Amino acid sequence: MNLNSPLLEIKNLCVSINDNEILKNFNLKINKGEIHAIMGPNGSGKSTFSKVIAGHPAYSVISGNIFFKGSSILDLEPEERSHLGIFLAFQYPIEIPGVSNEDFLRLAYNSKQKFYNKPEVGPIEFLTIIDEKLKLVNMSPSFLSRNVNEGFSGGEKKRNEILQMILLDSELSILDETDSGLDIDALKIISNGINNFMNPSKSIILITHYQRLLDYIHPTYVHVMQNGKIIKTGSAELAKELESKGYEWLR
């Protein structure tokens, strides 16, 4: 990998689903240590963007390319992208009945260990690893024995996503509306978790509708998406302007 190449570079990406073009000539470059916020009205293609990077099979890339650490990832399976360091915190984390959070988290952790030819950890050793991460998002260990996202409150689901992000120590984390549906306390906890996690070798993409998240996590850039492409890029100030003027202002 070229040290000077950006962590993520998207070039002229066109993506469709069932012959509906969602992303149109999308371009974005993200360097290490940067936090990018993506805002935009509903239906502008924000979630599609996040899923395409993660490799969701429903979307087809028509043209363009996605480079991660300098190489194209278009031909990689979702799990390979995950191993390389791409993490997606889902907008609606899905419930998985009968599978305990602990088993799920350990399996995810060990899958990555295995990929990098590192030893897999046993259940007891894993407990010490996960225990420390749980504290970062203010979750009790009792949460491990519950089934993945089953019966979790909205806030718990989102915290679980952040926990997984911290556990997998991903280099590029895409947080899809992680702040929506959270009360102020939960928002603070999650923001804290994210801020502690962030360092100069990582990048984060925040997809959000609200400026308030950006009060806690300061973005390097704010992008506004509309009709499948970025129509404006600015600093954190842009988000504040949007908050008062609305998206209509940009049209």
Place this chain on the structure above:
Amino acid sequence: MINQSNKTLNTNITKLVNKTYQYGFSTNIEKDVIEKGLTEQTVQLISKKKKEPQFLLQFRLKAYKKWKQMHHPEWAYLKFSEINYQDISYYSAPKSQKKLKNLDEVDPELLKTFEKLGISLTEQKRLANVAIDAVFDSVSIGTTFQEELQKCGVVFSSISEAVHNYPDLIEKYLGSVVPIGDNYFSALNSAVFTDGSFCYIPEDTICPLDLSTYFRINDQNSGQFERTLIIAEKNSQVNYLEGCTAPQYDTNQLHAAIVELIALENATIKYSTVQNWYSGDQFGNGGIYNFVTKRGLCAGTTSKISWTQVETGSSITWKYPSCILMGDNSQGEFYSVALTNNYQQADTGTKMIHIGKNSRSRIISKGISAGKSKNSYRGLVSVTNKAIGARNYSQCDSLLIGSFSNANTFPFILVQNSTTKIEHEASTSKIGEEQIFYFLQRGICLEKAVELLISGFCREIFTKLPLEFAAEADKLLTLKLEGSVG
């Protein structure tokens, strides 16, 4: 969006489900097989070959006459070509010249077969806490730990031996829970059954070992008709396990068994099955037709019978392990996982007949259908007017894999008593692409994801299985599903 991603996942999951059957080999051994076909003479010949007492011959002949008048049941949600009962051989046994004194004298070829199936019958390698009766085609070839069990009065032997050693018990209980004319297949079995297992647990005895029968169909043209009878006397307890496999042939073999359980006062019988008969190939050719009648009688007060089954094999499964809750405060349980793939069809469930006061029953059924298979739960909860305070809880969950599988639930509830409490819950779900994608995004591969989803779905049942079986069942389901999720 759904169609396209389903396609991708379907292909992956189909690959995952279609793993070859590892027990499909057959053993070449000298056999004593009688001519195909079923007449009164056949019945007499079987009885003669087994040197049976007069009462048993009469039992068989009566059953044969009943069977002649009966018709194949049509109510099940199963479709298959007609069975030609005259094209089946009703007796096939490995040839052995003399009576064996101990298991080490068993034909090494047979021992090897069971060894290959992971069942060790020889002294040195036996499973430490399980006594096994091994049934090969029509006969039992040996039972382990017999002497050890006898010390505490437990009888565990093949039913043929029991006929000679305990004729009174056999005469009293055989056909007492599943009457000869109960159904078409019970009549057939009663006429031609060849072997099976017999257990007798005396009063106040907790059986020190788990008892287990392993059934192996080897012959291509013979049917397997075994019969199991378990009697638990007052205050006794026993755990019973049953496993089965068969070679891979492109024709269908018939298996029609009967299991009868009798639990007297305060006795507990726990019966677990992992059924893995050959299920046919991916185009639906071959496989076992599995028509089984299993029924337990909770005869005494506070008696308890618990059925646990993991059904993964057979091309056709027709099976309803049931409990007749006669004793006051008696309890019946049914825990089932039925998995079908390719062109397999399963119509399985249970019957809980409440007669005793405050009798309780619990039904947990999990059906998983993949490929083009059909999987139906069929259950009856019946509460008679005498069963004051009876309670039942039923839960039937179906999981669909892919877009061509089929799941059905046919619950019947019949209550003649206003003091009854009955609960029924049912759900149908599909392994969704979003669930799979969630796993994949976290770096977990498809195989692992499906494995975890399935064992999560079946967890409640697996916890009911004895330890060795639970691990086996978990593995078995994963194996069966290799290549099929979507």
